Amino acid sequence: MCDKAKRSRASGEQLSAMLDFFISTPNLASGKFQKLHGKLENKKKWTEMAAKLNAIGGAVKTVEQWQNVWRDLKSRTSTHVRDLKKEQNMTGNRPLQQTALTNLEKKVIDLVGITYMEGESDVNENIPMQEDLQLFMEHDEDFQLVVDDDETPELPSLNLPEDESE
Structure with a gap:
């Protein structure tokens, strides 16, 4: 016989109460400490x-x-x-196979934010600028880029020689 007792699952009422507690206690769900003794307060x-x-x-x-x-x-x-979003982005006019979000899941999304849930980042937004920068660096040895923390750099237009084989 096993010495370890079987853990029971949290009830829907307990999960709902947990989310309500998080709503009434900002930053507890995220674990972010806002005060000097925030870690102790969090515990x-x-x-x-x-x-x-x-x-x-x-x-x-x-x-x-x-x-x-x-x-x-x-x-x-x-x-x-993520599964719902993936299915919605599929081509064709097919009905969704995934079940809709529950009220509990909607509360979780409200607490942590949809960007956390979708796993999105701003990496793709930087790709065109990185490609342009690479072109400048390849064709202009004297090119220097100065970037302020609050600004997106503007790249001057690049006049590449046209391909003579056309």
């Missing part, structure tokens, strides 16, 4: 939330286990959002 809030969630009935978990529940909930929601 106290997690302990407080774990006690409230355990008192609801259902799963009884440690703070670390509740943190894992939160991490897993974000991960599952993120996967669902």
Whole structure:
């Protein structure tokens, strides 16, 4: 027989209460510390939330286990959002096969933001500028680019010699 007790799953009521606690306690869901003793305050809030969630009935978990529940909930929601977006971007006029987002998932998105869920970044926006910069560097040995932190650099027009084979 196994010495380790089987962990029960968090109930829907507990998950909803967790999200409500996050909404009433800004920055706890993200783990960002805003004050001098923010890490200590964060730990106290997690302990407080774990006690409230355990008192609801259902799963009884440690703070670390509740943190894992939160991490897993974000991960599952993120996967669902990305799958929905991928399916919506497919060509053709086919009905969606994925289930719609639940109210719980919508609350998670409101807490962490849709960009986190979709996994988007601004990397693609820089590609054309990087290509232009590469061309300048290849054709102008004296070219220097000075960039201020708050500005997007403007590249002068590049007059490349036309291909004579045309």
